[in-house]
Amino acid sequence: MQLSRRGFIKLTGAGLAASSLGALGFGPAGEAMAAAVRPFKLVAATETRNTCTYCSVACGILIYSMGDRAKNARSNIIHIEGDPDHPVNRGTLCPKGAGLLDVVHAPTRLKTPRYRAPGASEFKEVSWEFALGRIARLMKDDRDKNFIDKNKAGTTVNRWTTTGMLAASASSSETAYLTWKVARSLGMVVFDNQARV
Amino acid sequence: MRQGEIASKGKWTGNPTGGVKAPEPILLPDPSRRFADTAARLETLASGHPMEEWLRFMSRLSEAQHAAARDLPLPPATDPIDVKLAIDARMPPLAADGHRRPPEWRDILVHILDEDGLTGATAALSDAAARLKSLDADGVELLANRFLHGEVASEDAAAVLFLAAALQVYFTRMAANLKSPDLRLLTQRGLCPCCGSTPVAGTITASGDNPGTRYLHCSLCSTAWNHVRTVCITCGESRSVSLEGIEGDAGVVRAETCKDCSTYAKMIYLAKDTKADPFADDLASLGLDFLVAEVGWSRHAPNPLLLSASAG
DSSP states (O other): EEEESSSOOOOGGGGGGGGGGHTOOOHHHHHHHHHHHOOOOEEEEEEEEEEEEEEOOOOOOEEEEESOOOTTTTOOOEEEEEEOTTTTEEEEEEEOHTTTHHHHHHHTTSSSSOOOOTSSOOOOEEOOOHHHHHHHHHHHHHHHHOOOETTTTOOOOEEEEEEEEOOOOOOHHHHHHHHHHHHHTTTEEEEEEEEOO | OOTTTTOOOOOOOOOOTTTOOOSSEEEEHHHHHHHHHHHHHHHHTTTTTTTTHHHHHHHHHHHHHHHHHHOOOOOOOOHHHHHHHHHHOOOOOOOOOOHHHTTHHHHHHHHHTTTTTTTTSSSHHHHHHHHHHHHHHHHHOOOOOOHHEEEEEEGGGGHHHHHHHHHHHHHHHHHHHOOTTOOOOOOOTTTTTTTTEEEEEEEEEOSSTTOOOOOEEEEOOOOOOOEEEOOOOOTOOOTEEEEEEEESSSSSSSEEETTTTEEEEEEEEETTTTTTOOOHHHHTTTHHHHHHHHHOOOOOOTTTOOOBBBBB
């Protein structure tokens, strides 16, 4: 049997006879250790990198969840902290970022689209299909009514100034590119990214 | 400042980065504390531990290492030109398998073997010590070379423990003599930037300028180097890394497993125990190794003071 200081090894109670521990005459200590841990089981946690949802500083965060992302297990987020390896924040978070765990578990957190009909006093849950259809309808009506295709001098301008868009802060470059394409192709000029909170 | 008020014209004197800065990439060891800290921590962990006898012996071995590091003259430093050449080539300047050791390193071995009451703990230990003492210089060098860049036969395991302990002292003192601003991390981030060895474990810091930073601790020269967290230190993948711990314990030591290469490495969370020492806590948490090995994970590399047969 060969031993090496490099290479993968499996440290098992049964394999200790051939290890330094066995060779030194401390085999019984290893057996006692193996017996002591036998009643215990392992519990898995996962650290996941992500970006804070709040502002365009885009601080890196580490999200801890129970479970090892196995398909049949439900993960539960237990802790969120600043990512010490992220060049933007080096592990630090502002008070809002430090409270992210409460955002994740907030009972008032929005999980479905909600709609308050004109004149109604309360919001009610609606389907995504309804919500997106409603938004598209209102945007189309407003654009048809207020679209400016030519200015006073007769030059083509294709402006839609009566509806604006405020886009998300934690967007990737790809998301930002697509957002820009969508907004500008409609002629929308009132358009900003949430770069300040 | 209220809105509409006029801004101050004075020169701003704050810290432009708000105190947020990059962590030190490489922390060179301090030989005057490295072995004493491990000895003290092992002594603390030993009380009431199932492996108390062995941990107390390992603590005495660390004390012997400390005494050797304290009492013996410093080995001659590596030629600065060789150090520069190695660093420019992104190679470890004290490469464990290429570095030429001066004969003085063997004095460390003799010093450790002569430590009072160290080798008498078991019959196997006194046999191994007697055998090492009877070997001539060539015999010791041969065994040291086998340990550093090859494989040792299991019948040599007890003798190699003392050799490994002596080489740890030698390489730790050599690494402490390097200048850290010159050093660079290797492209293989899981290996020591000073000697190219595998780490013994990682620590997640809880204090200093960058709490939460991960440092890996070299199994040979005790250098600590920064490694991005939540990335497997063996294969560099991050998609299937998770942490395994023993249910209900304090969560100080956890095994970071990676499904891509089926290995794990132990991580020590200093926030859970600020006194934890990677070299001591790795040995004392052998129970965690047993549990994760049972599920099928292989350890990324052995602790040189606890060599074991390879995973095949």
